[in-house]
Amino acid sequence: MPSFADVAALALELPGTEEGVRYGHRTWQVGGKVYAWERPFSKADIKRFGSTAPPSGPVLAVSVADLGEKEAVLAAGDDAFFTIPHFDxxxxxxxxxxxxxxxxxxxxxxxxxxxxxxxxxxxAHLRTHRASGGGGASA
Structure with a gap:
């Protein structure tokens, strides 16, 4: 079970990534554009869960290419990935x-x-990862 320390370590391996803080929470960005951030639930988020208990552990938000990719990630069946109405x-x-x-x-x-x-x-990252036999992000 990864922690935010693990998130930071993985994110900072990516070229040009910098760690920052926005609204009191850690962010990871490249070229000034945030792509991942700590995302605790607000009171409004918790209220929207209704009688369903929200996840109690740490939650990370990550960007996806577009809404089609978001639907694909959610449809893939890994229950670690989810969304809430605030992200509609x-x-x-x-x-x-x-x-x-x-x-x-x-x-x-x-x-x-x-x-x-x-x-x-x-x-460049894809070339490096392919040469080392690693996986990698799609362009």
């Missing part, structure tokens, strides 16, 4: 860290990074 119409998904595997987290961060990173950085 927004190209991002939430990740319950207590339920996600490290490989799935790494892939989600790489995909989110690739959504906002400069195209040349993404291409």
């Amino acid at each position: 119409g927004y190209a991002a998904v939430l990740v319950e860290l207590d339920r996600v595997g490290t490989d799935a987290l790494r892939e989600a961060l790489e995909e989110a990074w690739a959504c906002v990173a400069p195209a040349e950085a993404v291409a």
Whole structure:
């Protein structure tokens, strides 16, 4: 079960990533564009869960390419990935860290990074990962 320290370590492996703080919560960004952030639930979020208990552990938000990609991620069946009404119409998904595997987290961060990173950085990262036999973000 990854922690935010693990998120930071994985994110900071991605070229040009910087860690920051927005609204009192950690963010990970490249070129000034945030692609992942700590996402605690607001009182309004919790109220919208109604009688269903919200996840009690840490939650990360990650960008996705577009709403079609968001639907694909959610339809893939990994119950660590979910959304809430606040994210309706927004190209991002939430990740319950207590339920996600490290490989799935790494892939989600790489995909989110690739959504906002400069195209040349993404291409260089893909070349490096392919040469080393690693996976990698799609362009």
